[in-house]
Amino acid sequence: MxxxxxxxxxxxxxxxxxxxxxxxxxxxxxxxxxxxxxxxxxxxTSWSAREAAILSLEQGYTSYTANAGLLELRNEVSSYMKKQFHVDYNPKSEIIITVGASQALDIALRAILDPGDEVIVIEPSFVSYAPLVSLAGGKPVAVQATEEYDFKIQTHQLEKAVTDRTKAIMLCSPNNPTGTMLGENELIELATFIEKHDLLVLSDEIYAELAYDEPYVSFAAIEGMRHRTILINGFSKGFAMTGWRLGFVCANEELTAAMLKIHQYAMMCAPTMAQYAALEALKGGRxxxxxxxxxxxxxxxxxxxxxxxxxxxxxxxxxxxxxxxxxxxxxxxxxxxxxxxxxxxxxxxxxxxxxxxxxxxxxxxxxxxxxxxxxxxxxxxxxxxxx
The missing domain is CATH 3.90.1150.10 (Aspartate Aminotransferase, domain 1)
Known part of the structure; x- marks a missing residue:
């Protein structure tokens, strides 16, 4: 034919x-x-986390969890984020357990973008950022961080890229591929830009546990930024759980509800046994x-x-x-x-x-x-x- x-x-x-x-x-x-x-x-992955997954299988915990994930795990994620990064999220309405941080990013973009909306992508960036913006119907706008500033983006560069169609900016710190991490003063300067232009921030914090020379500062912890931030994190890098495909996304209640609608239709829930492994990793994997x-x-x-x-x-x-x-x-x-x-x-x-x-x-x-x-x-x- x-x-x-x-x-x-x-x-x-x-x-x-x-x-x-x-x-x-x-x-x-x-x-x-x-x-x-x-x-x-x-x-x-730590033996205690692997053992928790095995035990969950032996006990027959092979059914779906709630769409947003095990409430026990969301409670633990909430405690973890508050203790480690000084950001407070309601486990019942502001946290979703996802299939890796990649899925968290996907549902975040689909929840906020209408066709033609622009998202500033700071490059060098992880290879999936711009394609996921495009797949969500948006337009990725690349802004180049340079070696001159150790690959730290400068606000005057962002000013040249923002338009009346700009809805959000993608942030990854510590960065893949450069390893660059933004300090608190640099995040505050960026927050001023975000507030000025009334933007959202998709903050990929998957490497937050791997900060070497100074304490990690979450963008959501910067004054006034919690309600503007969709915080994406997970267990792959800091807890050596790449193959488990488990992440989470935290945001205000309105944004979380929108993302949950997409998540429940596209994915139902994250794998149950992986959630039990992550629960143990948070409790005993420090x-x-x-x-x-x-x-x-x-x-x-x-x-x-x-x-x-x-x-x-x-x-x-x-x-x-x-x-x-x-x-x-x-x-x-x-x-x-x-x-x-x-x-x-x-x-x-x-x-x-x-x-x-x-x-x-x-x-x-x-x-x-x-x-x-x-x-x-x-x-x-x-x-x-x-x-």
């Missing part, structure tokens, strides 16, 4: 595949590759989180210093587990550097241009890898650069 038209939505047709995936696929078929490309902890953070900090210090010694200029990331060194001195583009490094030295990194225009001339390296692997990767990168 002859097909006379395309049945695909134009928005989907226009989406580009993830630039990260290309290098994962290249590396997958090679032996002896050291991967610094994967954005996930190299730790396993020591594991702190041990993991100490290990990452040691690795960061070694790896960033090594990159600078090689001649690849790299600022010290304040959080997450990414280094974002400049490779401009090599004369190669980000794509060329990443591809040749993989082929010649079997080290997988991600070219910076996949995260936005200002990422060109950089590569993203995850130091969520063993010290042994990092040391070997440094030797190989040094050898490649010296060629």
């Amino acid at each position: 002859k097909q006379t038209k395309s049945y695909l939505a134009k928005t989907v047709e226009d989406l580009k595949p993830s630039g990260i995936r290309k290098f994962f696929d290249l590396a997958a078929g090679m032996e002896g590759v050291i991967s610094l490309g994967v954005g996930e902890p190299d730790f396993v 020591e594991d989180v702190e041990d993991m953070k100490k290990s990452y900090r040691r690795r960061r210090n070694y790896f960033v210093q090594s990159l600078n010694d090689i001649g690849l200029s790299c600022h010290i990331p304040g959080g997450a587990f990414y280094a974002f060194p400049s490779i401009v001195s090599t004369g190669l583009s980000s794509e060329q550097f990443a591809e040749q490094l993989l082929i010649e030295e079997k080290v997988a990194v991600v070219p910076g241009n996949v995260f936005g225009i200002s990422g060109e001339g950089h590569i993203r390296c995850s130091y969520a890898s063993s010290m042994e692997h990092l040391q070997e990767a440094v030797k190989r990168i040094k050898r490649f650069v010296e060629k």
Whole structure:
């Protein structure tokens, strides 16, 4: 039967595949590759959390939970957010347990955007932000944070991007891919801009647990910003639970009710056994989180210093587990550097241009890898650069 038209939505047709995936696929078929490309902890989920999931299965807790998630878990998330980050959310009406932070972001955008509404996306940014804005019917507007300011966005840049169609701004601190973390004074300055233009903020705080040199400040904790913030977080990074696919979103009651409507139709609820694992992680996993953070900090210090010694200029990331060194001195583009490094030295990194225009001339390296692997990767990168 002859097909006379395309049945695909134009928005989907226009989406580009993830630039990260290309290098994962290249590396997958090679032996002896050291991967610094994967954005996930190299730790396993704590045994107590895994045991809680196993116990929930043995006890037959395999039914749906409430759409918003187990109330016991929401209560624990509420306590956690208040104790760790000094933001207070009602567990019954202002918290939803989601299928990863990615789904939280998806339902947040769909809840607030009408066709043509604009969302400012600060780049370099995680690869899914702009596509999810487009899929929700909005228009992503990229604003480039630059190496000159250690990839911290400046409000004068945002002023040039805002229009009467701007509804929200995407914020990720600590940032993926740069590791940059905004301090309290920088968040206050940003809050002034937000208030001036009557905007919402989608604050991706998935790396909040991984802040190394100063206490983490949630954007929702800045005076006057709680009601303007959709706070997205989860268990993947700080609790080493990537494969469990469990996140949460916190917002005022009106925004939460809107997101819950989408969540209940699209997803029903997050996986029950994963919720029991997360409940235990919050109750008894503090020591594991702190041990993991100490290990990452040691690795960061070694790896960033090594990159600078090689001649690849790299600022010290304040959080997450990414280094974002400049490779401009090599004369190669980000794509060329990443591809040749993989082929010649079997080290997988991600070219910076996949995260936005200002990422060109950089590569993203995850130091969520063993010290042994990092040391070997440094030797190989040094050898490649010296060629």
